[in-house]
Amino acid sequence: MPAQSKPKTLARLLDLLQAIPRRSSVSATELQERLRERGHGVTLRSVQRDLQMLRDHFPLEVNESSKPHSWRWGVEADQGIGGMSVPEALMVTLVKQHLQAALPAHMIDGFATVFEQAGNRLQKLGDHVEMPRWADKVRVVTPGLLQMPPVVNPGIRSVVSNALLKEVQIEVSYARASQSQDATATRSRTERYTLHPLGLVLRGGTTYLIASKGFEAPPGFYAMHRILRARMVSHPIMPPRGWSLDQWLSSGQAQFGMKPGSQPIELVLACSSLMGGMLQESPLDEDQWSESMSDGRVRVQASVADTWELRWWLVGRSAEVEVLAPQALRDEIRHTLRQALAGYEAAPAASGADTTDFSPTSDRLRHMLSQRRPH
Structure with missing residues (x-):
């Protein structure tokens, strides 16, 4: 040799x-x-x-x-x-808890024995050894309302992950959400696409395929659990020129509702002192700046992506945050809050509905709207 x-x-x-x-x-x-x-x-x-x-x-x-x-x-x-060492077993256990969905589907079965081996290795050590207990002391918690993750068909996951690895196109049947008035009725319509898989993104418990519909077409999100059928085709993918998943995400595209090619907006907020302090600890932007206002609030300015998710964040914190600029976004948030107030002030429509007095909630919304002074 x-x-x-x-x-x-x-x-x-x-x-x-x-x-x-x-x-x-x-x-x-x-x-x-x-x-x-x-x-x-x-x-x-x-x-x-x-x-x-x-x-x-x-x-x-x-x-x-x-x-x-x-x-x-x-x-x-x-x-x-x-076998494996204790640090290796601990790492594998944490991967199973928090990153299993990020593994290529065809590797999951192979890793099942590794996961079992790691669990057995830590269990044999017992409680008298400190390191194995670390796995019981670490959890990843998704911010916001806790929801059960949607179920992804294992066969679909396998096709998509293999297509990503092989860099070939896939044909899918995709259930798009519709605007059905009846929440109990089927609220999706199925469409067929030929997609160019570019990456996977995990947001909380939901996995999204990032894919385009052809050369120079802007990439978009496709929820894995809404892919009803999928098959690989032999044609290679045609990614956008200079494509990079990291660059795409850093541009704000990981937030829902950002239009392709749209530019960030200069967001100006009047925040409560508590929210102002929180935004100083976790800024919205690297160049964010803030100053005290005469009414005790904090003025915050940052360059952010103009997305649906920004609107959800603003509405969800409307008691602590007032949009000062841009004016179009301020008007939009005001309209959303007025719609919410109208719903809370109306009597519950469903028969047998709880008749609890919701006036404190309505009063709070009304107070927030009354504080929205023009600037």
Whole structure:
């Protein structure tokens, strides 16, 4: 064996050992594909030869009655290369809790044994060791109203993730939300698209496919749970010129409702002292500035993306935040608040509805509107 090939051979053998599962079994063909994903161009015959050689030195099991033969780690491989360290087990456990949806779908089954191994590793240590308890002390909480994540069909996730990896187009049937008056009726219409997958974005418990409909077409959001059918096609994707997911997100496109090519707006707010302090701790923009106002509030100015999400944020905090500029946005928020007030002042329409007095809420909305002085 030439000296210069030894490091590459060692790396390939180590990756092969790591690719062999513990509880389930895989064929040499599947292991060949896993090695290719890790950057090793190797023939099936070479994989088979490596497996036989490694079997002489490591506790590997082969099911020779299956066609093709399948491989797995033996039960005595809980320690050593087949096992994992405590920090590794802790990291895998946290990944399972918070990032599992970000893994390519075809890897989930392979990671199931890794997740199980990590759980067993931490459980064996017991409560007398500090580090395993870290997984019980860390959680990722989505801001806003807690909602159960929508269910994504595993087959759809597999097609989409494979298309992303292979950089090919997909044909989908997509259920778009409609404006149905009846909330209990089917509120979606199905449309067919040919999409160019560009990336995945996780927002809270919801996963979105970022995709365009063709060359130079602006990318958009497609909720994974609304994709009813999907299949890969052989045509390569045509991303926008100079496409970068990070740059696209940093431009504010991760916020819903931003029109392609739209420019940020100069937002000027009159905030309560509490909200002003919160915005100083977590600014809306790198160049945000603020100053005290004569009425005790805080004037905040920042350059922000003009999106639906901005409007949701402003309406949700309307008791603490008044829009001073731009005037069009101020008028829009005023109109939204007046609609809300009209709904609260009307008697509940549903029969048998709770007749609790909502006047405090209405009074608060009315007070907020009365404080919206022209500027």
